[in-house]
Amino acid sequence: MLTMEKAKDYTELSEMAAERIITKLSQKPDAVLGLATGSTPEDMYDALIKAYELKRISFAEATTFNLDEYVDLDPSDENSYAYYMYHHLFRHIDLSPDNAHLPNGKSADPDAACQAYEQLIEKAGGIDLQVIGIGLNGHIGFNEPYTPFEQRTHVVELDETTRKANARFFPDLDAVPTHAVTMGIQNIMESKELLLLVAGEQKAAVLERLVYGDKTEAFPASIIKDHPNVTIIADQGALSGLKAADYQTGD
Numbered sequence: 001m002l003t004m005e006k007a008k009d010y011t012e013l014s015e016m017a018a019e020r021i022i023t024k025l026s027q028k029p030d031a032v033l034g035l036a037t038g039s040t041p042e043d044m045y046d047a048l049i050k051a052y053e054l055k056r057i058s059f060a061e062a063t064t065f066n067l068d069e070y071v072d073l074d075p076s077d078e079n080s081y082a083y084y085m086y087h088h089l090f091r092h093i094d095l096s097p098d099n100a101h102l103p104n105g106k107s108a109d110p111d112a113a114c115q116a117y118e119q120l121i122e123k124a125g126g127i128d129l130q131v132i133g134i135g136l137n138g139h140i141g142f143n144e145p146y147t148p149f150e151q152r153t154h155v156v157e158l159d160e161t162t163r164k165a166n167a168r169f170f171p172d173l174d175a176v177p178t179h180a181v182t183m184g185i186q187n188i189m190e191s192k193e194l195l196l197l198v199a200g201e202q203k204a205a206v207l208e209r210l211v212y213g214d215k216t217e218a219f220p221a222s223i224i225k226d227h228p229n230v231t232i233i234a235d236q237g238a239l240s241g242l243k244a245a246d247y248q249t250g251d
């Protein structure tokens, strides 16, 4: 079932997304959370930190798995996703470092590292709630267009468009890694619940394609319509290409 929730702006979207995680942790303190990076979830993390400071939630029993990580960036590199997570969330909360997982982008044996990551997820009981964003080309995690839907955790060569979109975080385009490790589309689909966040007018065309377009490997996010429990939270800008009836009633 796909449910669409409308936020009036990015702030409300972030609060709504945080509330979903707060509810999950209240019902299941040892929940396994799938986390994402990028600009979109930044304020959701701020809202979660606030909720933690107000003692509304604790992460003491929780476990987290991130979707992806660049290849060859050290966790201390401020452009690595390990650093992003530490900076935006982990250092502010009571999540045990032993329970905070990201793919290993620095392994000498990347395939073995991908398998080990999957085993950790399995051992934790699978992901209860996976937060995802969407790239301008429809990628989820770092699963670029034409990634097979059955793909599991793997090393990817990043699209030029993705490297350009993410260059804003780096000194220049050349500094953007060419490869990343990402959970596969299959792993994302195996999570018990999916929460897709879409913010801003620059994402209106991708959201429009996701909602009205066909399921195709050319547009990786299109697969999520097959997931049994997916919620899209989108703000007004992102929703600007949709007919109102399509998001007020859900689908």
Ligand SMILES: N[C@@H]1[C@@H](O)[C@H](O)[C@@H](COP(=O)(O)O)O[C@@H]1O
Binding pocket: 036, 037, 038, 039, 040, 041, 067, 068, 132, 133, 134, 135, 136, 140, 141, 142, 162, 166
């Ligand atoms: N690998 C990440 C994705 O996990 C993220 O969801 C997406 C959108 O990012 P943003 O939220 O900055 O638009 O692109 C990045 O490249």
